Amino acid sequence: MATTAVNLPIHEHPLFPSARCMIGECGGCHVNGYIYNGYFCNEPFCFIWFHKECAEAPAEISHSSHRQHPLLLTNDSNDGRPCDLCGQKLLPPCYRYSTCEFKVDLTCAMKPSPPAIEHPLCHHHSLVFLKKREEKVSCELCKDSIARPSYSCLECDVYFHVNCIQLSKEVNHPCHSAHPLKLIPSESLTDDAETTCLLCGDIPAENMLYHCSVCNFTSCLGCTKNPQALLL
Structure with missing residues (x-):
């Protein structure tokens, strides 16, 4: 079946939709695994694949954790700072604004953390989302320090990394x-x-x-x- 290349904000080259299933790293969210019905770049020396939802990421979004102004999708190299929400290493593409230090990776941008989780898998009480911490605390799950936005159980006074509560089945x-x-x-x-x-x-x-x-x-x-x- 013939496919037609499309220009999408996620990548500098035209991307082709594909009905194939392949195993590899998505060039958008950088998650390794199966990619179904995604997109790929066929340019020489740039054979890269994307999940469908990652490839079709919009050029501009409004994010619930940063309402001051919209965030723009960019492939610019970053300054080594992690994602301002999950704290993981920030790899392009990401969302940011040119005059603001706030940056988020593709996953945190497209799937914003809910303000509260009523039945988290990692804890027996509901958890609330905290944008900032005045002092450093340890994650109840992995025991590593938390210096960025997190989830907290107000009843138990414990804290969790954002990515620690996003458990895979x-x-x-x-x-x-x-x-x-x-x-x-x-x-x-x-x-x-x-x-x-x-x-x-x-x-x-x-x-x-x-x-x-x-x-x-x-x-x-x-x-x-x-x-x-x-x-x-």
């Missing part, structure tokens, strides 16, 4: 490559299932964990997010 873990690990409630484990994280040796304090029922392999949320190197 299934992950491929380098310490257990035989099968994917699935996110399940800890109370759903059978009586003979492993309840201790086999990576850090602790019993997960959260009400959710990652588990492989085939191998009886359990990993807490922190070890799944930040896998440790295997000791041989």
Whole structure:
């Protein structure tokens, strides 16, 4: 089937829509995985793929976390600062405004964090979104310091990175490559299932964990997010 190239703000070259399924890194959100019905660039030395929703990202958006002015899609190199919402390394393309230091990656721009999460997977109380912190605190999940916007449980006075609460239902873990690990409630484990994280040796304090029922392999949320190197 013939396809026609289109000019989109996400990329400097025309992009072709594709019905193929491929495995690789999206040039927009930089997530590795399957790309269905995406777009690709066919220019020499620029064979890059995009998720459909990433390729069709608008040139200008209004963001709920920065209402002062619209943010513009840009491929300009950044100054090394992370995304102002999730705190992850900021790779182009991103959204920003020329006279403002506020910058967000494609995922945080297109899927703004909700002001509150009523039933988060990582905690048993609702969480509220905080734009700023006056003092540094540690993430309840990964224990790393939080210096940027976060979520907080006001009842327990605990905090979470934005990306820590965006848990995947299934992950491929380098310490257990035989099968994917699935996110399940800890109370759903059978009586003979492993309840201790086999990576850090602790019993997960959260009400959710990652588990492989085939191998009886359990990993807490922190070890799944930040896998440790295997000791041989």
